[in-house]
Amino acid sequence: MRKLIVATSVAILCSTGSVFADAVGPSDVKMVDAVIENSLTGQMGDPAAGRDIMINRKLGNCLACHMNTEISEQPFHGEVGPPLDGAASRWSEGELRAILVNAKQAVNPDSIMPSFYSLELGARVAEKFAGKTILDAQQVEDVLAYLMTLKDE
Template sequence: MIKVTRFLCAAFVMHAGAAFADDTAPDKVMYEDFSVQASLTGKAGDPVEGAKVFKDRGLGNCLACHQNADMSGDLFHGTVGPAVDGVADRWEPAQLRAIVSDAKQVFGEETVMPGFYSLKVGKDVAKDKAGKTILSAQQVEDVVAYLATLKE
């Protein structure tokens, strides 16, 4: 499991970098009742862009762990996490935002899922990636908007 966690952290850490001026800073995100009610950017996400981030191996790389029937034409769906089919029927957007932002705030420290908008991305992070988030606030909002379209 340690090797998987290190691989995931190393594979996911991107150059999302510092938040834009109007974005909620990663350390200021308010997690309440396993939800993040407020948009991280103050604007709606774009589900089309969210789908791109979801499957992009250099960004979200969500397919590495989650199966997704909506992307059945894409290769290498993982089985580490649950399938995202029907996820919008199981979770509200505020809950999805909390999970994508920092799954550890929802599922606990044991989860393999990284915090995509957290500064706590794991051990052995490359020095040039330290202090940076995996995804930008807008990319998180885009992924949440995409996930909100996945209904049974």
């Protein structure tokens, strides 16, 4: 019986293509006044996973542009973007979600910050990345959960 339950669960996951099949697709995200109020997945983000995504040079790579003293053990913090220290005290959850999803729409059309959950990646996108998002919906929620831990003391 246990094998049947496991096999059925695997079959369901494979047929949906994702554990988070109910995630809002990048083309369906609703941003109003530079805010995305609702979770992209309906799931809470995991701050520890979000921290890992932020420091991963092949995923978020947030430290390439932002300084964050909470992650001081990581080398080479950038100074192009605003410091992330106290981010949750400066922006609401919905504002931060909008910035992560599409900073060009939420903040400034000339921003060099990538749109992490948008299909509008800009000019000169390598063919293998065209039509894809940088992060999936749950990864955005994970990074957001981490950013929400960064409050001014």
